Amino acid sequence: SCLGSGDPEIEALAKDIGRQPYQALAAIEQVLGQTDLTIERRTWLEAARAQAKRMLGQEKTELPLALEAAQVLPADHPALLHLQIANLYGGGLRASVDETLDRLLPQLALLPVNQPTSLCLKIRLASVMADIEALNGETFELASNAYRNADNESLAWMRAEAASVLGQIALRTDGDYGRALSEEALRYFEAQQMHDMVANELYMSAFSWWRQRDSQSLKNAEQLFRRSAEAAQRADNPFGEAYAEAGLCGVLEQQGRVAEALQSCRASLPKLKGIWHITEYSTNVNYAAALLANKEPGQAMVILESLAKDWPGWDVGYHGYRYYFIRGQTYAALGHYEAAVSDLNVALSELLEFGDNSWARNNRLIQARFRVEQLVQSLERKTLEAVEKDRRHRLLMVSGVIVTLLLSIIVMMLLRHRRFYRQMAFTDPLTGLANRRYTEARAQEAFAHAKARQQPLFVALLDLDRFKTCNDHYGHDAGDEALKCFAKMADKVLRPGDVFGRWGGEEFLLVLQGVDRDETNSILERLRSAAAAERLKLAPDYPLHFSAGVAGLQHDTEQLAELLTLADQALYQAKEAGRNRSYFAKDYAVLN
Numbered sequence: 138s139c140l141g142s143g144d145p146e147i148e149a150l151a152k153d154i155g156r157q158p159y160q161a162l163a164a165i166e167q168v169l170g171q172t173d174l175t176i177e178r179r180t181w182l183e184a185a186r187a188q189a190k191r192m193l194g195q196e197k198t199e200l201p202l203a204l205e206a207a208q209v210l211p212a213d214h215p216a217l218l219h220l221q222i223a224n225l226y227g228g229g230l231r232a233s234v235d236e237t238l239d240r241l242l243p244q245l246a247l248l249p250v251n252q253p254t255s256l257c258l259k260i261r262l263a264s265v266m267a268d269i270e271a272l273n274g275e276t277f278e279l280a281s282n283a284y285r286n287a288d289n290e291s292l293a294w295m296r297a298e299a300a301s302v303l304g305q306i307a308l309r310t311d312g313d314y315g316r317a318l319s320e321e322a323l324r325y326f327e328a329q330q331m332h333d334m335v336a337n338e339l340y341m342s343a344f345s346w347w348r349q350r351d352s353q354s355l356k357n358a359e360q361l362f363r364r365s366a367e368a369a370q371r372a373d374n375p376f377g378e379a380y381a382e383a384g385l386c387g388v389l390e391q392q393g394r395v396a397e398a399l400q401s402c403r404a405s406l407p408k409l410k411g412i413w414h415i416t417e418y419s420t421n422v423n424y425a426a427a428l429l430a431n432k433e434p435g436q437a438m439v440i441l442e443s444l445a446k447d448w449p450g451w452d453v454g455y456h457g458y459r460y461y462f463i464r465g466q467t468y469a470a471l472g473h474y475e476a477a478v479s480d481l482n483v484a485l486s487e488l489l490e491f492g493d494n495s496w497a498r499n500n501r502l503i504q505a506r507f508r509v510e511q512l513v514q515s516l517e518r519k520t521l522e523a524v525e526k527d528r529r530h531r532l533l534m535v536s537g538v539i540v541t542l543l544l545s546i547i548v549m550m551l552l553r554h555r556r557f558y559r560q561m562a563f564t565d566p567l568t569g570l571a572n573r574r575y576t577e578a579r580a581q582e583a584f585a586h587a588k589a590r591q592q593p594l595f596v597a598l599l600d601l602d603r604f605k606t607c608n609d610h611y612g613h614d615a616g617d618e619a620l621k622c623f624a625k626m627a628d629k630v631l632r633p634g635d636v637f638g639r640w641g642g643e644e645f646l647l648v649l650q651g652v653d654r655d656e657t658n659s660i661l662e663r664l665r666s667a668a669a670a671e672r673l674k675l676a677p678d679y680p681l682h683f684s685a686g687v688a689g690l691q692h693d694t695e696q697l698a699e700l701l702t703l704a705d706q707a708l709y710q711a712k713e714a715g716r717n718r719s720y721f722a723k724d725y726a727v728l729n
């Protein structure tokens with residue numbers, strides 16, 4: 138660090154700031170502790186202290202007091218001007234920067250161009266303006282003026298400082314020129330063993346490579362950040378070390394070297410705490426990015442959320458872009474696509490706004506913009522896909538339910554139809570009794586069962602008497618009524634297990650199992666008297682009488698047909714004998 142005070146003791150202390158800022162600061166503070174200092178000397182020492190603290194990233198809390206005390210000096214006193222410049226950096230309010238610059242610049246213009254004081258003030262001011270991103274023609278002119286005019290051997294230190302600051306400014310637009318200047322400064326600082334200045338120079342150079350973001354530049358940046366950390370360590374400056382490690386964290390993260398990035402972030406963050414906010418903030422964002430890359434989006438979100446809470450208002454400009462860009466991706470990794478898209482859009486708008494300044498020319502911004510836009514698009518696609526998938530899923534479910542319902546209805550209808558057709562196939566449509574086919578099947582079953590067990594079985598053919606006359610006198614409908622009435626009556630009188638069905642015309646078949654001859658006869662008589670009691674609406678004078686021919690199962694009966702023939706013969710006999718009676722076929726040897 139140069140001051141240009143002309144005081145060898147103060148200049149020696151100032152030079153030590155570039156070597157070991159901590160020790161230099163302690164020495165300066167020791168001298169400042171003396172009570173018999175003149176106000177001029179005190180002001181120079183305060184300017185040196187401010188510079189040392191700047192190198193160490195410390196707050197300059199005593200600056201306002203020192204500035205007040207220095208007011209007794211003439212307004213253009215270089216020590217006072219130094220303090221005012223120091224106050225611009227970090228401590229000075231942004232709003233008052235322009236005002237201070239308006240006051241300082243004309244005064245600097247009045248100073249002789251090649252005097253150490255004049256050179257140092259210009260270098261210091263250009264450096265502060267570069268740090269606060271006030272990069273304009275004046276800044277460049279201040280630095281290049283100092284660089285051009287520090288052209289003799291005795292001003293080598295100032296020339297190196299000027300080269301450093303001018304390099305810093307040039308690196309933003311012209312990398313090659315910037316780096317050539319930076320190397321010139323580096324050579325001097327290394328030769329002078331000004332480790333802290335070396336660390337700073339390497340850092341600035343590394344940073345300029347980092348900005349280019351291509352893989353070779355990132356490698357260069359990584360190497361320079363490492364060298365910067367080593368130099369800071371030699372200078373005994375943990376702040377400088379943390380600063381370089383923070384840079385390393387970002388570069389490694391960008392290179393996808395996640396584990397190393399996490400290590401650098403974790404090493405630098407505790408040392409940065411409370412020292413230099415912007416670096417702490419951006420390193421936290423880089424740390425979150427590395428955690429995200431390490432598939433720890435939950436952890437990344439914890440950091441991002443605490444940043445939003447503890448550092449409100451920092452999410453603007455480039456930092457805002459980075460913050461929302463990383464948080465958007467973290468949201469996406471956590472599956473919150475809508476929040477992700479919204480964050481990425483904020484990132485984009487920050488980027489576009491931020492792109493309005495001179496950095497917009499840097500293609501890095503354009504690349505970043507494309508990346509954000511690509512991500513937003515892919516996330517929007519993902520959201521749409523998720524919605525579409527959900528819709529398809531629901532559609533599938535609804536159609537599944539509909540298909541199942543339709544199938545059940547069809548199955549139900551088929552079952553009903555089957556039942557209906559089955560019934561149709563087995564039932565006599567007029568009387569609702571079993572039809573001949575079904576009656577015969579059931580009779581066969583009963584016959585086989587009784588024969589196998591040698592149990593009694595009686596087969597009776599029942600025929601309504603003089604049915605033709607009913608038809609003839611009262612009409613066919615009356616005949617139908619008689620048949621239905623007979624069927625209904627029989628259904629009531631007989632037991633559910635008895636086989637009873639329409640055999641054809643006015644003829645019915647009754648099969649009784651497990652009952653003997655007498656019981657069969659009495660069942661038939663029960664039927665007879667119940668039928669006789671019926672009165673037909675359409676044929677009131679037609680008596681519902683029937684004749685029955687009955688045959689019983691014998692030991693030697695082989696077929697049901699034999700019994701049916703016998704029953705038919707017996708029926709004939711019953712008719713012959715005068716009707717309205719039951720006749721049993723030869724009943725010897727009937728199973729009783």
Ligand SMILES: Nc1nc2c(ncn2[C@@H]2O[C@H](COP(=O)(O)OP(=O)(O)OP(=O)(O)O)[C@@H](O)[C@H]2O)c(=O)[nH]1
Nearest residue numbers: 601602603604605606608613614616617642643712
């Ligand atoms: N209304 C009606 N008549 C039927 C049905 N099936 C057969 N018939 C009639 O029933 C009559 C049976 O007459 P016949 O065989 O001479 O016997 P019947 O008049 O009862 O005389 P017997 O048996 O000797 O007492 C015929 O005229 C058939 O047309 C039917 O489903 N409905």
